[in-house]
Structure formats: structure tokens, C-alpha cells
Amino acid sequence: MNDQHSDSFSARHYIVIAFLDLLDKSPFDKISVSQIVKKAGISRSTFYLHFLDKYDLMDKLTEHITDEFLSHYQVYDKESVSAAPNQVQKTTLEICKHMMTYKSFYNQQLRNPVFIHYLSQQLFEQLVHVYRHKGYATFAGYGTIGYLTQWIHGGFELSPIEAATELSSIGLTNWSQYSFQRFNENDQI
Incomplete structure (x- = not known):
């Protein structure tokens, strides 16, 4: 060089x-x-x-960080998600670590509805190839970004490993078997 x-x-x-x-x-x-x-x-x-200016800097940084974020999801297909929950948790942990690395960026950008929609849509487009179903990909993509937004705006109350464990557990939940009657006082908002 x-x-x-x-x-x-x-x-x-x-x-x-x-x-x-x-x-x-x-x-x-x-x-x-x-x-x-x-x-x-x-x-x-x-x-x-x-x-060119600070806007160009933000645009290029947004593209780089978003590409890095999405690259964690490029290893999946439907079979790998259902067959390897540990891989899902490992990838989710990498995403949480990524967000911690760029926490100042995400803390700012995830207050912008346009960016939230953009990142959710980009994740949806990755996940539609995994789930092969628009509804599931929408729920998973927008839900993941919603969860991560709350985690960041909550001041990273959970550690990356705790957030990854919870998020991957939510993502792998068989909702058809979930009983909403199982909530106890600790689970209520």
C-alpha cells in the first residue's frame, strides 16, 4: 500500500x-x-x-453501516433458521455488538422515522429470501428493528448478549403454541 x-x-x-x-x-x-x-x-x-459536506458524510456512513448490518443476515435460508437456533442467536449477538459499536449513529438515526422505515425495509428484503413469505419477513424485519430501537433508546439496559438472547428467543417463538395466559406479574408492562 x-x-x-x-x-x-x-x-x-x-x-x-x-x-x-x-x-x-x-x-x-x-x-x-x-x-x-x-x-x-x-x-x-x-x-x-x-x-462533499456533512450530509454526504452521513449518507456514506449510513450506507456503510447499513451494509454491514445487513451482511449478518446474508448467510441464512429457511432451513438454516429452523435447524440452527444457536446460529440465529450467534448472528443476533453479532448484530447487537455491531449496534453497540455504532451506538452514537444508531441512537441518532433510529429517531428518524425515514431511517427506521428504510432499515426495516432493507431487513425485510433480506428476510423474504429466508422465510419465502412476505408476511413473516415483514413481521421479523420490522419487529427486529422495533426491538433494537427500544433497546438503544432504553440506554442499552440489557447487555448485547442479553438483548441477543431475548431477541432471538422472540424470533424463534412458535406463536401458534404460545398461550397469552402465561403472563405473570413480572411479564406485564
């Missing part, structure tokens, strides 16, 4: 890290390019070599 490519990668990496750190402290609309470059320790011109 030549030094110019390495320097370019480093600058881009520093920009993303600085941006994510700023997202952890401020809403997106309050963050400026000046703040990003100062935090990243780079010049404005270096920033503009990589991104």
Missing part, C-alpha cells in the same frame, strides 16, 4: 471517528464541518477530498 493511499484511508477514518464521537454528544443538525475537522485533526481541504 502506498503512503498516499494509507494517508487517505487514515484521514477518512479519522473523519468518521470524529463524526461518530460528535454524534454521541450532539444532534446531527448541530454538528458542523468545522467541528469535525477540528476533532479529526485534519484540514477542511482534506475533509472535502473525501466528502
